[in-house]
Amino acid sequence: MTNQPPDGEHEGAQETGDTDDWRGHRIVTEQDLGAVFKDGDDGAGRGKGRRAFHGVVLGMLLAVLIAAAIVVQGIAAGWIDLPRPALRPPPQADCPAGPYLYQSPDTVTVNVYNSTPTPGLATEVAEALxxxxxKVGQTGNSTVNRDGMTAIILSGPSGExxxxTVQQQIPSTHYIQDDRKDASVDVVLGSTYEDLVxxxxxxxxxxxxxxxxxxxASPSADAG
Structure with missing residues (x-):
């Protein structure tokens, strides 16, 4: 018999004594694994790194929660004062704020109406004004849905x-704005009117x- 290797066996491996090759295939050895997984890069090392990272994150979250609790307690106790926006009282609805200057009476046209049972009151006040x-425009009677009033002053936006100026003549009057286009002013006299100032x-x-x-709500006024 000859000393030929069996069919398919890698002759070079047998001749050279290379034990890493077997029948044409590379055998992974312990040295190969050691070269790939160096110290500190194995599964255990990565696990330790993840645990350390999670610990840091949890510590930061805990610190934030503690700080938030301290701030809330400080606000409740009053020793932490957060800036607040300045509060402004809301303006009264439909009441022009002005300020307005006293006008020369000869530039003001006044219509005077009487809503009381007293006859001739509108004419009396119109003559006093x-x-x-x-300047006196019209005088007459009017009905309003308001008890105990001194007088109502009415004008359009251009007559504010x-x-x-007319309000300065009669004490305790209430202003109502309507949609008239001119600057005339109506005076509707009520039951508590006594005299001009x-x-x-x-x-x-x-x-x-x-x-x-x-x-x-402002009463409706119907001058006529």
Whole structure:
């Protein structure tokens, strides 16, 4: 018999004594594994790194929660004062703020209406206003849905300063704005009207807003 290797056996491997090859296939050895997985790069090392990272994240979350609890406690106790926006009182609805200047009476046209049972009251007040220099337009009677009022002052947007001037003549009046286009002013006299304020006091009025003291819905006024 000859000493030929069996069919298919890698002759070079047998001749050279290379034990890493067997029948043409590379055999992975322990040295190969060691070269790939170096110290600190094995599964155990990676697991330790992940645990350390998770610990850091949990520590940071815990610190944030503790800080938030301290802030909440400080706000509740009053020793932490957060800045707050300045609060402004809401303006009264439909009441022009002005300020308005006292107008020369001869530039103001006034219509005077009487809503009381007292006959001739509108004419009486119209003559008193005319003696102060106001121009009188119409006089007559009116019905309003408001008890215990002194007078209602009405004007359009272009007559606000004129309405302010008329309000200085009669105490405790309430202003209502309508949609008229001119600057005329209506005065609707109520049951508590007594007299005009002294002319010196009216003329000494400083710039200010129109007066709208009623907090309930404004009554409807029908002059006629």
């Amino acid at each position: 005319q003696s102060r220099g106001f 300063a004129q309405a302010f 002294p002319v010196e006091k009216a003329q000494a009025a400083i710039p200010g807003p129109i007066s709208c003291p009623w907090t309930s």
